[in-house]
Amino acid sequence: MKHLFTFLMTAVLAITAMAQVPRADYRVIPLPSVINGIKSADFRLTDQCLVNYPTGNRDMERNATMLSQYVEEMTGMHLSIRPTLSVKDHVGNISLLIDGKMKDDEGYRITVTPRGVEISGKTPAGVFYGIQVLRKALPVGAAAAVNLPAAQVEGTPRFGYRGMHLDCVRHFFGVETVKRYLDIMALHGMNRLHWHLTDDQGWRIEIKKYPRLTEVGGWRNGTTLGHNSPVNDGIRYGGFFTQDQIREIVRYAADRYITIIPEIDMPGHMVAALTAYPELGCTGGPYEVWGMWGVHDDILCVGKDHTLQFVTDVLDEVMQLFPSPYIHIGGDESPRVRWQECPLCQQRIRDVGIHAEGKKSAEALLQGWFTTQVQQYLAEHGKRIIGWDELLGCDVDTTATIMSWRGAEPGAQGALQGHDVIMTPVGPLYFDYYQTDKTWNEPSAFGGCNTLKKVYEFEPVAADLPADKRHHILGVQANLWTEYITCEPQIQYQVLPRMAALAELQWLQPNEKDYQDFKVRLPRLVDIYKLYNWTYRAKSLVLENEDKE
Ligand code: TNX
Numbered sequence: 001m002k003h004l005f006t007f008l009m010t011a012v013l014a015i016t017a018m019a020q021v022p023r024a025d026y027r028v029i030p031l032p033s034v035i036n037g038i039k040s041a042d043f044r045l046t047d048q049c050l051v052n053y054p055t056g057n058r059d060m061e062r063n064a065t066m067l068s069q070y071v072e073e074m075t076g077m078h079l080s081i082r083p084t085l086s087v088k089d090h091v092g093n094i095s096l097l098i099d100g101k102m103k104d105d106e107g108y109r110i111t112v113t114p115r116g117v118e119i120s121g122k123t124p125a126g127v128f129y130g131i132q133v134l135r136k137a138l139p140v141g142a143a144a145a146v147n148l149p150a151a152q153v154e155g156t157p158r159f160g161y162r163g164m165h166l167d168c169v170r171h172f173f174g175v176e177t178v179k180r181y182l183d184i185m186a187l188h189g190m191n192r193l194h195w196h197l198t199d200d201q202g203w204r205i206e207i208k209k210y211p212r213l214t215e216v217g218g219w220r221n222g223t224t225l226g227h228n229s230p231v232n233d234g235i236r237y238g239g240f241f242t243q244d245q246i247r248e249i250v251r252y253a254a255d256r257y258i259t260i261i262p263e264i265d266m267p268g269h270m271v272a273a274l275t276a277y278p279e280l281g282c283t284g285g286p287y288e289v290w291g292m293w294g295v296h297d298d299i300l301c302v303g304k305d306h307t308l309q310f311v312t313d314v315l316d317e318v319m320q321l322f323p324s325p326y327i328h329i330g331g332d333e334s335p336r337v338r339w340q341e342c343p344l345c346q347q348r349i350r351d352v353g354i355h356a357e358g359k360k361s362a363e364a365l366l367q368g369w370f371t372t373q374v375q376q377y378l379a380e381h382g383k384r385i386i387g388w389d390e391l392l393g394c395d396v397d398t399t400a401t402i403m404s405w406r407g408a409e410p411g412a413q414g415a416l417q418g419h420d421v422i423m424t425p426v427g428p429l430y431f432d433y434y435q436t437d438k439t440w441n442e443p444s445a446f447g448g449c450n451t452l453k454k455v456y457e458f459e460p461v462a463a464d465l466p467a468d469k470r471h472h473i474l475g476v477q478a479n480l481w482t483e484y485i486t487c488e489p490q491i492q493y494q495v496l497p498r499m500a501a502l503a504e505l506q507w508l509q510p511n512e513k514d515y516q517d518f519k520v521r522l523p524r525l526v527d528i529y530k531l532y533n534w535t536y537r538a539k540s541l542v543l544e545n546e547d548k549e
Contacts, residue, residue, distance in 0.1 A: 063124055063128055336366075445484055
């Protein structure tokens with residue numbers, strides 16, 4: 001009798017304990033393409049489990065450390081990491097593994113059985129994406145154990161280029177903010193940060209050979225209030241990243257498998273540089289770092305050899321800092337009124353034998369000539385250029401990758417011509433635009449209306465793009481220009497939760513996407529935003545009538 005009582009009590013306690021153990025859910029964002037349940041018991045994750053990684057592999061060691069840190073942040077459990085090459089050590093633990101037979105460099109496979117968990121990838125990057133999935137599958141909140149359902153979970157990104165852009169010029173954000181932005185990107189499985197570092201309103205990257213770029217060009221005397229109102233706040237504003245800080249940020253990004261692509265916008269959006277070195281302009285100035293937003297008529301004078309020297313000197317230092325195979329050289333919004341009047345630019349047009357062709361003016365082709373000089377210089381150093389879609393009107397060759405921003409049409413055109421393309425159309429991928437058409441309770445934004453749903457439903461590859469051109473669409477990116485964004489919570493509000501929708505665009509095949517299902521999965525991702533105290537637009541979580549709030 002006594003034995004029976006003890007047995008029953010033990011059974012009741014065990015069942016209660018089991019009921020209290022929270023269970024992981026692999027239906028995360030971006031959704032894995034395979035979740036095959038295995039009919040067997042769950043794996044019980046406790047702080048007794050170790051995170052194994054292959055002995056001697058530094059990247060995998062860092063992956064293991066990050067997984068351990070994520071588990072601790074999510075559940076409070078501390079898991080130790082251990083180097084090992086012995087399969088026996090897998091029992092009862094989580095093992096990170098390289099599997100050379102996997103197809104995609106960035107794909108992942110998570111295998112959970114009652115005996116252990118394996119996270120595999122062809123490369124450490126793939127393993128990292130598997131780690132992100134496991135992390136997001138865990139429930140948020142203190143737990144002594146979490147049950148992981150036995151399953152095989154797999155994912156492969158649709159696009160190799162999965163980007164976010166950040167403008168640190170119009171408003172300046174320091175090292176910690178950029179690092180948190182990278183953390184947010186990593187959570188969403190993204191791998192390219194397009195970092196806008198120079199513009200009319202400031203020069204934000206230290207260049208040793210031209211110290212005035214940041215000493216003078218890094219600061220403006222005031223900023224327009226509202227949307228380009230005539231009222232200027234008169235408050236000196238600025239800042240810049242030192243080269244040491246940039247190296248630190250590049251390293252931090254690389255640890256999360258994110259490549260930073262710097263943008264040095266030229267020949268337009270250069271007033272900050274002209275203020276520092278007026279001889280780089282056609283009129284010689286004086287210029288003033290701009291306190292308004294928009295497009296400025298003063299651009300680099302490309303009639304002067306000195307300007308080309310300046311540009312290659314700057315790019316020399318930029319290439320030293322950024323290992324990225326791509327450098328973004330801008331090329332957008334470059335008015336040609338100064339070039340039309342400038343004797344040196346007109347002389348250059350004659351010297352290099354440029355003649356207007358149909359709709360392409362001599363000055364448009366002069367921008368093409370200038371861009372080609374830069375392109376060739378970078379090519380000699382093993383780098384390729386990315387430029388805004390204006391480059392399509394300037395006769396640059398197809399080694400230039402086009403960033404399609406004035407809609408998706410220019411990108412499709414570029415792909416037809418043989419350019420690689422990154423899709424960042426204003427509608428719906430400008431995250432500086434509002435997220436609703438009811439804007440009165442919103443923080444100020446550029447304008448427009450790019451709802452979560454519009455982002456989710458965007459298809460970057462035009463239906464009529466021929467099959468042999470489709471590979472030119474390298475990927476998708478959302479842009480965050482910061483004219484009206486002054487602080488970090490506002491950055492986060494603009495990108496969250498729209499980055500969640502973008503992540504599914506970047507990872508899922510079109511037939512795997514389902515907006516209603518995405519909305520059901522979103523609150524669990526938002527629990528993680530809350531865990532880190534990230535600001536997000538809560539109203540975007542409502543299930544019905546998103547577009548009509
Ligand atoms: C256009 S996108 C710009 C930026 C502005 C942005 C505002 C592009 C190549 N140029 O300079 O900040 O619009 O949305």
